[in-house]
Amino acid sequence: MAKAPKMTDIAKAAGVSPMTVSRAFKSDASVGKKTREKILKIAEELGYVFDSTASNLRSQKSGFVAVTIPSLNNANFADTIRGLTEAMRDKGLQVLLGYTDYSIENEERLIEQLLRRRPEAIVVTGGRHTERGKRLLENAGIPVVETWDLPEDPVGHTVGFSNADAMGQMVEHLHAAGARSLAFIGGDDNGDTRGADRRRGFVDKARALKLEYRLVSLGKPPVSMREGALAMAEILASDPRPDAVLCVSDLAAFGALTECQRRGISVPDDIMLAGFGAFDLSEITVPSLTTVDAHAYDIGEKTGALLADRLRGELSDDASPEIVRISPTLKVSRSTAKR
Amino acid sequence: MAKAPKMTDIAKAAGVSPMTVSRAFKSDASVGKKTREKILKIAEELGYVFDSTASNLRSQKSGFVAVTIPSLNNANFADTIRGLTEAMRDKGLQVLLGYTDYSIENEERLIEQLLRRRPEAIVVTGGRHTERGKRLLENAGIPVVETWDLPEDPVGHTVGFSNADAMGQMVEHLHAAGARSLAFIGGDDNGDTRGADRRRGFVDKARALKLEYRLVSLGKPPVSMREGALAMAEILASDPRPDAVLCVSDLAAFGALTECQRRGISVPDDIMLAGFGAFDLSEITVPSLTTVDAHAYDIGEKTGALLADRLRGELSDDASPEIVRISPTLKVSRSTAKR
DNA sequence: GTGAAAGCGCTAACAA
DNA sequence: TTGTTAGCGCTTTCAC
Numbered sequence: 001m002a003k004a005p006k007m008t009d010i011a012k013a014a015g016v017s018p019m020t021v022s023r024a025f026k027s028d029a030s031v032g033k034k035t036r037e038k039i040l041k042i043a044e045e046l047g048y049v050f051d052s053t054a055s056n057l058r059s060q061k062s063g064f065v066a067v068t069i070p071s072l073n074n075a076n077f078a079d080t081i082r083g084l085t086e087a088m089r090d091k092g093l094q095v096l097l098g099y100t101d102y103s104i105e106n107e108e109r110l111i112e113q114l115l116r117r118r119p120e121a122i123v124v125t126g127g128r129h130t131e132r133g134k135r136l137l138e139n140a141g142i143p144v145v146e147t148w149d150l151p152e153d154p155v156g157h158t159v160g161f162s163n164a165d166a167m168g169q170m171v172e173h174l175h176a177a178g179a180r181s182l183a184f185i186g187g188d189d190n191g192d193t194r195g196a197d198r199r200r201g202f203v204d205k206a207r208a209l210k211l212e213y214r215l216v217s218l219g220k221p222p223v224s225m226r227e228g229a230l231a232m233a234e235i236l237a238s239d240p241r242p243d244a245v246l247c248v249s250d251l252a253a254f255g256a257l258t259e260c261q262r263r264g265i266s267v268p269d270d271i272m273l274a275g276f277g278a279f280d281l282s283e284i285t286v287p288s289l290t291t292v293d294a295h296a297y298d299i300g301e302k303t304g305a306l307l308a309d310r311l312r313g314e315l316s317d318d319a320s321p322e323i324v325r326i327s328p329t330l331k332v333s334r335s336t337a338k339r
Numbered sequence: 340m341a342k343a344p345k346m347t348d349i350a351k352a353a354g355v356s357p358m359t360v361s362r363a364f365k366s367d368a369s370v371g372k373k374t375r376e377k378i379l380k381i382a383e384e385l386g387y388v389f390d391s392t393a394s395n396l397r398s399q400k401s402g403f404v405a406v407t408i409p410s411l412n413n414a415n416f417a418d419t420i421r422g423l424t425e426a427m428r429d430k431g432l433q434v435l436l437g438y439t440d441y442s443i444e445n446e447e448r449l450i451e452q453l454l455r456r457r458p459e460a461i462v463v464t465g466g467r468h469t470e471r472g473k474r475l476l477e478n479a480g481i482p483v484v485e486t487w488d489l490p491e492d493p494v495g496h497t498v499g500f501s502n503a504d505a506m507g508q509m510v511e512h513l514h515a516a517g518a519r520s521l522a523f524i525g526g527d528d529n530g531d532t533r534g535a536d537r538r539r540g541f542v543d544k545a546r547a548l549k550l551e552y553r554l555v556s557l558g559k560p561p562v563s564m565r566e567g568a569l570a571m572a573e574i575l576a577s578d579p580r581p582d583a584v585l586c587v588s589d590l591a592a593f594g595a596l597t598e599c600q601r602r603g604i605s606v607p608d609d610i611m612l613a614g615f616g617a618f619d620l621s622e623i624t625v626p627s628l629t630t631v632d633a634h635a636y637d638i639g640e641k642t643g644a645l646l647a648d649r650l651r652g653e654l655s656d657d658a659s660p661e662i663v664r665i666s667p668t669l670k671v672s673r674s675t676a677k678r
Numbered sequence: 679g680t681g682a683a684a685g686c687g688c689t690a691a692c693a694a
Numbered sequence: 695t696t697g698t699t700a701g702c703g704c705t706t707t708c709a710c
Contacts (some may be wrong), residue, residue, distance in 0.1 A: 004480055006703060006704085007703065007704065008703080008704095016680075016681090017680070017681045017682080018681090018703090018704080018705095019680070019681060019682080019705080020679085020680060020681075022704070022705060023679090023680085023705095030679055030680085031679070031680085032679060032680085035679080035680090047474075047478045049451070049454045049455060049475075049479075050455050050704095051455065051457060051702095051703055051704070052455040052456055052457075052704090053392070053395050053396050053401060053456065053457045053702090053703080053704085054396050054686090054702070054703035054704035054705085055703080055704055055705070056392050056686095056704090057392050057393050057396050057685095057686050057687065057688085057702085057703080057704075057705095058685075058686050058703080058704050058705045058706075059686080059704080059705060059706080060686070062392060072411070072417040072420055072421060073414050073417040073418065073421070075412050078411040078412040078417075079412065081411055082411060082412070082438075085438075094437075094452065096435065097436055098433075099421075099424075112388070113433065115388050116388060116389050116390065116391040117391055117392065118390060118391075118392045135386075136388075139386045140388075141343055224619065225619055225620060225622075225623045226619075226622070226623060229623060251619075254620070254623075255623055258623050258624060258625050261625040262625055280563065280564055280565075280590075281564060281593070281620070283564075283565070284564045284565060284568060284593075284594055284597050285597060286597050286600040286601055345687060345688085346687065346688065347687080347688095355696075355697090356696070356697050356698080357687090357688080357689090357697095358688095358689075358696075358697060358698080359695085359696060359697075361688070361689060362689095362695090362696085369695060369696090370695070370696085371695060371696085374695080374696085389688095390686095390687055390688070391688090392686090392687080392688085393686070393687035393688035393689085393702090394687080394688050394689070395688090395702095396686085396687080396688075396689095396701095396702050396703070396704085397687080397688050397689045397690075397701075397702050398688080398689060398690075398702080399702070
């Protein structure tokens with residue numbers, strides 16, 4: 001196969017200068033209409049593929065927005081990425097994605113790796129980082145957005161919500177539904193700050209309402225369906241049983257629900273059950289799960305909109321770190337509705 | 340904030356040439372141990388971040404492997420990406436990911452966009468492409484891998500399996516389990532070739548075994564849990580009912596299962612049910628779902644291994660397109676085990 | 679609307 | 695082990 005043609009090859013073939021070819025590939029540049037058509041036709045015929053690697057270096061714009069999420073295999077984060085990708089697409093920006101497996105040490109390595117690609121902005125999940133990770137973000141010289149959280153000391157912009165408050169609302173709902181003793185199924189502390197915040201919100205609100213409560217913690221995050229089932233088995237074996245079980249995610253809640261099904265325990269009549277995250281399955285389980293919709297897609301979309309603004313007006317960035325608060329919605333459903 | 344330091348700045352500060360700094364950042368290059376340590380220390384102090392954008396241009400190596408998947412929000416594809424990412428990480432290669440929403444027109448646009456970044460290889464899901472998409476792949480001048488399928492006319496390498504055969508095995512299993520009339524829940528044709536192949540495998544095998552069968556098709560892929568439930572509702576309303584229902588994915592199967600639960604229909608006693616994909620939930624539902632494990636993670640890992648080989652020995656590539664056959668495993672479980 | 683010259687920040691190739 | 699020179703394929707800048 002012949003060597004891949006470059007811009008000068010197209011220029012020669014079209015009888016114009018490389019600069020004109022370059023302009024022909026930008027939609028807004030000033031090129032004669034016929035000239036452009038001719039150039040694009042020749043380029044297609046020769047199988048020319050624009051080299052953004054060179055363009056990026058010269059123009060000092062990569063067209064990337066770097067993003068880190070804890071896990072690919074999580075519908076919530078996938079939705080956020082979709083929202084972000086779609087908000088960016090029109091602006092000609094591409095998402096460069098990496099996952100951390102819920103480890104801030106991995107996050108640090110990932111951030112460094114991503115910054116080497118010279119993204120125009122970086123979006124991270126959560127507000128907890130290693131010291132060096134945080135320093136890398138601060139010194140990156142590009143807009144930084146922390147999502148899915150409201151960090152106390154944000155690095156840059158924020159698009160998120162209080163996981164603790166959202167879980168607190170859930171506790172209030174269960175209290176109103178008649179529950180007086182609760183259990184919380186979640187992971188250990190390490191890594192998943194959102195999970196830890198939810199647990200904290202649970203504990204604080206349970207105390208405030210003078211409810212009995214207990215915590216069932218499993219290994220490191222994310223808590224799987226299977227672990228949810230194991231935790232529920234433990235809870236069901238206890239005496240007295242709690243009136244309601246709250247879970248760090250719908251996946252854990254679903255696992256817990258199946259354990260009830262296996263044992264012939266009725267949800268919500270024998271025990272109420274709630275999840276977090278409004279995953280697809282929460283709507284279709286029997287009974288459907290009460291959960292919290294954190295509006296994952298919106299988080300991505302609003303992050304994209306925020307960045308689109310910032311990347312337009314050059315200077316406007318360090319001027320004003322922005323905080324976009326998302327309001328999670330409590331979705332009450334059958335699993336907490338005693339008949 | 341001061342301007343970001345570049346290699347020459349580090350060189351000056353360390354009293355060496357830029358070339359030595361460059362070498363200090365490659366793990367295998369020949370630099371004095373003390374020199375390297377000094378350089379790395381200074382770089383860290385000055386907050387230097389290596390610019391791979393420039394490196395890529397000069398060395399004509401991007402360090403990217405481009406990957407397209409139909410959807411981010413699918414645990415199977417997420418697993419494949421994890422497998423691929425982990426196989427690549429050691430080789431210093433990064434995955435550049437894009438999703439097509441199950442549309443080969445989107446795929447074409449995506450391929451073009453990805454190729455502009457000059458990836459060192461490209462991995463696509465499935466073997467069906469637009470004409471121009473296929474041409475782009477053929478002319479890309481880099482290794483191409485098609486996955487999750489065994490295309491009749493592969494562009495380059497293949498790491499996949501026959502979706503039709505796998506579903507055929509499932510039909511055989513149900514036949515052996517005593518089913519004589521079957522139904523298949525799946526999507527329409529457009530886009531999801533894997534789904535269409537599974538349906539074809541279902542039909543062919545059902546005919547070969549002289550089983551009665553029917554198809555329940557829903558909108559465009561992916562078939563959701565909700566659609567699975569709707570399809571099952573339709574099937575349960577029919578008379579006579581089929582003995583077994585096969586679904587294009589575990590997600591559809593789970594939706595179908597919940598519909599049975601809602602109506603007090605016992606799976607497997609009243610009707611047998613099977614899915615595809617070995618999603619997490621298949622193990623934990625009540626009853627657990629018979630499914631096909633396509634070894635999604637392996638697909639990614641083996642693709643990574645294949646590419647690592649090809650990207651090492653320069654010439655070995657166009658020499659021999661490789662076909663790596665994955666053997667899906669039938670996972671028989673409670674949902675097809677009549678008591 | 680188009681072109682010429684210079685250079686983005688690294689590293690290949692060669693030299694010492 | 696270290697340095698020098700040139701240049702990767704584009705686009706900025708300035709000129710016409």
